[in-house]
Amino acid sequence: MLRRYAVLLLLLLLGAPAARAQTATFVGFEFRAAGAVVEGADTLRQAWAGGFNTPQFSSIDLNGDGRNDLFAFDRQTNRCYTFLNAAQPGGGRGWQYAPDYEALFPADLAGWALLRDYDCDGRPDLFSYVNGGDIRVFRNVAGIGGRPIFQLTTSQLRFSGAGVGTSNLTIGGYNMPAIADVNGDGKLDILSYDFVTANIIELYLNTSPDACGAALTYKIDTNYWAQLQTCAACAAYQLPGLACRGGVPAAKPTHTGGHNLLVLDVNGDGVNDVLDGRDNCPELVALLNQGTNQLARLTASSIRTDFPSAANPVRLPVFPAGYLVDTDFDGINDLVVAPNMLDNSQDNVSQRDNVRLYRNTAATGAPAFGYQPKGFLTNDVIDVSEAAAPTFGDIDGDGLADLLIGNNADRVNGQYRASLTYYRNVGTAAKPVFSLVSRDYMGLAAKGTAPNVFLALKPALVDLNRDGALDLAYAANYQGVNRIYYILNTAAAGRPAAFDPTTANYFKPQGAAGSGVLPGFMGDMPCFTDVDGDGNVDLLLGTDDYTEPGQSLRYFRNQGPGVVLENAFVAVNNDLGQIRDGAGARPFHLSPTVADFDGDGLPDLVTADNTGAVRFFSNYRTLLAGPTAPRTNLFWNALLSQYEANRLGQSALVRYGLAAADVNADGVPELFIGTETGGLSSYAVRRGTPTPTRPPAAAATLGLTLYPNPAHTQATVETAQPTRVSVIDATGRLVRAPDALARQHDLTLSGLAPGLYLVRAEAADGTAAVQRLAVQ
Template identity: 45%
Template sequence: MNRFLLFLFGIAGPLVAAAQTSVPFGLVSRPDLVKVVHGTETLPNPWAGGLNSPQFSAIDLNGDQQQDLYLFDRVANRSLTFLNVASPNGGRMYRYAPEYEALFPSTLLNWALLRDYDCDGRPDLFTLAGGDIAVYRNVAGSGGRPDFQLVKDHLSYFNNPTSQGNIYPGGYNMPALHDVDGDGRLDIVTFDFNNSSVVQYYRNSSPESCGGLQFELVTQQWGGFASCATSCTSFSFNNVNCRPAGTAHTGGHNITLLDLDGDGDQDALIGRDYCPELVSLRNDGNKSEALMSSAGLNASFPSGTTPVRIANFPTAYHLDVNFDGRPDLVVTPSVFDNQDTINTTQSVMFYENTSASAVPNFAYRQNDFLQRGMIDTGESAAPTFADIDGDGLVDMLVGSTNRNNAKGFFRASLTYYRNVGSATQPAFQLMTKDYLNLSTQRYAGIRPQLADLNQDGRPDLALMVIPMRVNGTAAPTSQLRVLLNTAPAGQPAVFNPATAQVIQNLPNYIDDAPCFADIDGDGRLDLLLGTNINDQAATSLRYYRNNGAATLSQAFVLANADFGQIRNSKNVPAPDNRAYNLNPAVADFDGDGQPDLLVTDSEGRIQLFPNFRAQQGAFTPLPETFYNELLGRYQPVWLGQGRINQLILAVADLNGDQRPELFIGLESGGMVAYGVRGIVVTDAPMAPTLLTAVQLYPNPARGTATLEAPDPVRVAVFDVTGRLLYRSATAARTHHLDLHDRAAGVYVVQAETAAGQRTTRRLVMQ
């Protein structure tokens, strides 16, 4: 049986389509793609991606009057969305719903909190903008979904002409957004950016009873206390400055406001950088004037249960997460990276509020809230797939690092999931978190690749490993080590780390990202390597051809140091246009029988280059790759951004449908899963369509170009980053494109019929 795409999104050459369906190609999120079992427990959200430093907010995402969850992970700068749904076992549960993540801005950094400032019942979005606070108003969207519109790129205060300025918490501090004085308007309390020791109180002074964003600075030292550098639990009170104690503590402070004693005013929970405690301060004043004292300090909060102890920078979030209507407490680390001694598989502490009165009682329940229900291997998850046990089903290995040992050092290992399902209904069972006992090798990072490198029909194991320094930190180097499978065909794989071959002639730079694929079509697996090494300008992706040498360590020879000429999106000259953290994967995603190249980078971009063998020089990406079925449109996927952020790609056909499934390993230790839409099965020969006759001329062009089609089409023009530059308002057989204001370079012109058939052409502007 032949398999065909409705549309083949190649850039060069005529395109064809099957008449049986009008569903175009796209990658779609599949959070329930494969069942995953840990012990006897089936994970409810296996492909949610893991959590490291999440911030929690409540919001109704789908208009069903249920409070769902919005999370923003500070390490990856990633939004996550969970729906409040009925549990199969009764009650309620949270189900990962990534289709709602596209409703949130992709530019969020450091922190993001949802608070309703305009009293319309829809929480608005507050986030960092530089060191300022930006506000997105949540307006009524389609289907009851949120729609965030920027209303303030910064917040300011005004007392008088000589006392005014921006409200500036800075990058480390996360403010408390709360009605402090009880007037129904949202106020702001934040640690002072200049010295991070005292708390500033900005009262909402808007003339409206609700809905304004005007503020006045009421006091530079709310509550009369200061956080001192003497120790993690040291404070001064009565507006007294801290005593000098050597080097001042310059890290961040986060503050959460809630009424701990039921007296109607706001008490405080404070966590600080480099400290494990969450300190509570009781407010012995009132709504108008807070007053904290040493008598109200509790460094073992909450009392009567397991106190909060997180290795670094605990921050509390006060919201109901167990569906009983009482706000609980969730505490997480507020770190920016994974350089601390934190076990990031257990970094979300849940304290249930067991009190029905105005005085909460927080009882410790678990340290892996939500994490227990997902694959979370710690940090830097790197998946790969092959039949490891010889039963004919595709299994999974995941490379990752964690710090769950006694000394808190990096420990890289392989987690092995065996496929215990069937050829059409896969199911992964966790077998071991330390396959091959590699944690004893003192690696700071492992990226595995399962591939038949010696062409004997059995999967071999390649490991890009990062060595560890004596002090437990990662060295700035790497090695690509190959472990040949010595087991007979059809038997469980046998890999011996002691006999590994080291691939020569590589940059051997930290976080190099390998991908084995047949690039030149000669039947041998070549090597694509994403690298950040700066020995050559902008050479982020390198192609090493397999020359067939008998010794595998010498078989890969550099053939192209700038494969695809892939750059970042900043439109700046070299060397500042380099794409960092480039991670490649090769598969026939669009079903046209030709391999495609998929890459990720530190900006969070995921680009698909169709039929890359037919492209030369700078590859042209597909303008639209990921399809959001909830919104009914193509939508870029944002899984995080930042120089430390790694998105590791892996491809496998797990359900035997001859279509690739895509898995992306995240910095937060888990994975997300995608399937392919737009492929149809037919025994009939594929008929040509009107799209094969689309003409675009002249090409190359100077200023103008003409597109002609046999039937009316709409036209869109994209740049090579996928940014939409022009879309025609009406359909026509002939379109004259005026591109005088466009710079010289490569553009993508897309034509679409009324039936939804699409084709693309590459246009070179001189």
Template identity: 25%
Template sequence: MRKLILLTFVLCSVHLMSHAQNMGFVYSGDVKFLNQNNDTLQFPFTGGFTAPQFNNVDLNGDGKKDLVVFDRAGDIIHPFIYTGTASGDVKYRYAPEMRQYLPKLTSWVQFVDFDHDGKEDIFTQANPADATVDTFIINNNIRVFRNTSTGSTPSFALKTRKLMEGYPKAAPPNFDSDTIPNGLYCNPIDRPCFVDIDNDGDLDQLTMFILSGYVELWKNFQVEKGLPNGTFFFRQTDPCWGGVLISETVNLGISCYKYYFKSNAHFGTTIAAIDLDGDGDKELISGDVATDHLVNTKNGRIENNWKHNGFSSDTMISSDTIFPRNTIRPKFQSGLAAYFVDINDDGKLDLVVSTNNLTGTRTKAQIWYYQNTGTANVPVFTYITNNFLSDQTIDEGGRFAPALFDYDRDGKNDLLAGTYGNWDQSLNAKDRLVLFKNMGTNDQPVFKQTDSNYLRVDTMNLSAIKPAVGDLDRDGKPDILLGLGNGTMVYFKNTSSASGPSTFAAPVRDFANINVFSFNSPCIYDMNFDGKNDLIIGNENGTIHYYRNKSVTPTGYTFSSVPDADTLGQINVTFQGFLYGNSSPALYNVKSDSMIEMLVGTYNGRIRSYRIHVNLESQFEEIDSVLKQPEWATYSNASVASTGRFIPYVGNLTNDTIPDLLVGTNYGGLLFYKGVYRGDMTAIIGYDTVKVLGPNSAKKITLENAFSIYPNPAKDNIIIERTSQKEKEKVIVEVWDLTGKRLFEQELSEKETGMSIPESKLHKGLLIIRILNTSGEQKNWKILKH
């Protein structure tokens, strides 16, 4: 048995030690990021985009068409409110709070008005959990929600859990046969199309054959049967709509039954139907997992007056592998999808092209916007940009792992992140570090990316890197550890001078021969308070490994390749039904009961929270989450997304002594949660427990104006001076740096008027002067030491 270790204080990834018993992290957009032109990003904290789908709907009842961007990666809804003031404006506000009014969406979604009330309804993948004794549901089935919005608050009511055909496939007039009807379907990795194909006033469905390759037409007979508006009465009228077979190429004039089981067709096809030439029939725009382009297939129904089973028959007469024409062509590795939406509020459908693939294609500059410069009836699509929306958010392509790091030693926290970047350049095997310099202050940080390939780690052919920053060798300078996808780590020793920008020795691979098998997610901190930083490491299995630093020398480190605890706290965050857990730990202060709290990022989109007991081999208590999303009414441990590696980092971004939370996503972006107090709180200040008054307390903190601290900035000694000689009391004066190290501690008696903190006890950078009295009150001052 391993020894039981008493934790008197633990903090990992926290730079200013202050924690509320009732503290929470609330989603915020307050921290600024700049682009390369020094313009402020309008919505930096979306979390990034991977496989976004685009739909119009009026969310706030102002008569303008807003955007709902649904990302198939993680099943994340991104609402954007249109804020343009004139036709032609392309201006949006990110509105994540609108998520609370939208149903949970999965795999694909299409907003389209089926009941002619002027409000877009929702078609999306069915949820097998909605199955009943009478209704069998699989994820190929389709759910429908009716838009019931009134005023400025959107609402959607479930119309059907499983969209059914109205009668069997027998030809008319046998509409009311007793044969059991089938459910309409769409493979989860395809994308169907709901559109009025025959211009009779009701919505029909185009979808891929269940074994792929062929486009099926499910005609809605609501009008023909005289049914009420908004009624669905589907029948499959054409199993090979248009005579089209989609595989690596688009083949025309195909007899479906002849080729049903002879084609090399496959899943992963996106389809959209739109009249491009103004003749009244719909062309087919398709993308495929096996091709790097869109195909425009022309419909010849009107020109040739074709019939099938007595109905007007759509027949495709030509295909064009360059779409759109006469402009810059979108070209990804695979899986293109076309979305026809009004982006600039001019009443005409524009074109947005993205990828429907989760992997194997570009992950940056993958949202192409083409403005319709033609007419509503005969559109002409003109290229505008390849980073629509993504140019206003942090999106490095994929897998963003953040850490705060003052790389230039100017006393301000900068931001370091590991990412695999754009897939078509990195191929998920040439990850890199990106550096965002703090161009503002510690109180009001403003970040700008100044190095897109910090330390040039892309030349090392690393995958799934997760940085951890901390002083491993006890020389007073922060080192960098990179956790890797193969379970090992790379060590960068900081060799810079005490005041200069960080420089590093040649990287050391297979650090300490530690291998957690896969997706190493390290965290550096002195776990047992012996003055030596230890390692707390997450992994793909969902457990947490603890490695104690066993060095017996004043400097350096000694780690065993065998963990001191291989399932710390008996934690395993692998969710039922998932193969992976992808644990990523971040620890922060506790109340005065010898416990700490730990946030753990997971693969299923949750940030889980634990209370750690003094016995590291005991089972840690899982507690209510401290996280609050804009769409959540309360703090919760619900999923932020359905899948994806989420990497938390707790640190202070706004210099207010309350730690904040950064969460890197699997989609290349970042989420920011502001640390807030939810009432009175108990904090651990340094290594001592004191009472700090929260916003609900009526007691006044008397230290607020009792001391003057100068100079600021300071070049040598720092002076502490009482501003009032009345009601003097004994206090403790402490000095902390941003790594959580206490540099100085001394009592100031009630008889003393002040003190001088010698320069020998200080080092350069931002320092925190903390004064505590015997009543448990405290006050912090920020001092910049040159």
């Protein structure tokens, strides 16, 4: 990396073009199933899709074949999923995970995202949350091959009404509205709980002058729909003639108080009813409208808490939301129900197998929803509930890489605790097949009850004592204390591993507290790799710790066999790579992994963090001399023929877990990303010169302008399209980290020594341009 930038600087000084496409050694990743995954008698059809926590489902034709495909948006992680309606080898149709189509959706979606056709062109448009509870809308227009292109129609829906004039149509940060034709005039209306009190329902009617409602003008029809108010208890309502149970008054405003609404005709009488899911409640309550579509009326008999049937009512641990989707390709919408909470930090519920399916067998009239025990899609993915952290190694001694996954926690048998899930590789060296053996490997979860339980288990299979046999290390919280534990393998090399949990020890800090010693912090992510080339595995630690000086990635050297293993690791660098987010701040929940991805015989580093950024550092040992610019547009999108940034989600609470292993014996490591949603995604390496997404002169189209030049304390960079800008000195050292995408960047040069520097601008598609800058 250092040599590359030094050569580039020399070329610039000799008069080579100031802006050119990048053609240096390149590595990227492409989504590819790493192998079959088997649980019992079932082969998981979407094994590597990454799991689900709070998916919101909508139908859309993604590939222009005239068939409805599937879009899902996960609220907790702000992640999109796309599945194609695909022909199956044995006949019929099935869902096929197709992540390339996720790039067709806006990258900044958050809160909720629903597809509804507002202009009657047969192409569902995108309604989404924005700005703390407002609603923005993107129109779906036909792109190449009929693929959707989402064009922003309005960044803020507005409404009119007596006493308010015109105002923002705001539903609050925790409500998800029903967007449907409520009054039967063919236009999309909006029904939502009031964002201030969260205990009454407001109806906004679409008053657009056209027959379809494409102008998206709204007025408030009523702020007291059906004269309904929620009570303090779950599934309890106050209506005319119906008081709250036990005399408890209607619910008061709270800091959450969210509701999810869905409009449908439950009983087939031609009048729209409503399904209501409430935060901190398990029921999806049916509110049966005994009035008309224009004037709703509810009575005590309107409230059904056993929907859709007394035998199998909807019951989720918390905050259910309903979606109408044709899941089985019979042309009839089924009911899919999933939780919709913001996070699991307070509820501590299981987020595995949490999407319920009620198949509709009635083509006309009242829907007949029948409960399907296997659920929808979640039974077809690897899912360990939340914050999956994978590691690979030969556990059973057959020479094949097995899979061990830690998690943050899952609620099983009333206990919220972490565990290790073990998939044994029962395939061949070239064709792995991962078969589920245990969801509680070594019985770590079964042996304790709160507070004697593990949380935030992050495992690593590694030979710690150089005896040729893999040992087990794992970061974990136990009894409120965070440590990196290890269990030495007492079996000989090549034999099935023998781990005795009762012998677990942990690595001790070496030195005085506050001097940068090994921290212990919830969610620490250990990566063992020989940093200094002495044959001993050292420790790279991704950490959120703030009790010891340091940042997100820290390097601890192994002192070698002359030191007791528990005292082996001493601090060397507490800010390796000086990794920062787009705003120059420290990222959190950083996870590292190391392997020779680019095939040059030197170890590379890949990191991921809560911002969603996955960064690639070629030959990470150069980071010991100072930071270098990472690559972030790493993931090949065959649909768009370009490399893109990671799209597996981002939020303050998102935790990734990275691993690298050659599981198919092709001599090239695969990259595995454990997701916050409890699943794994697998990627094959793509090496060589990148396939251009634009002509070779594309870099010139960035229109990189740099002024003043020479400069003293500040310089301005302007580009024709949004870019990230970094500054590199003559040795290849990164002196200004890449910032957020923008067309204009103001560079602060104070603190830089006089001399020549490279200013590099990189667009989202990987196109880059470089100019030299003289600092005086």
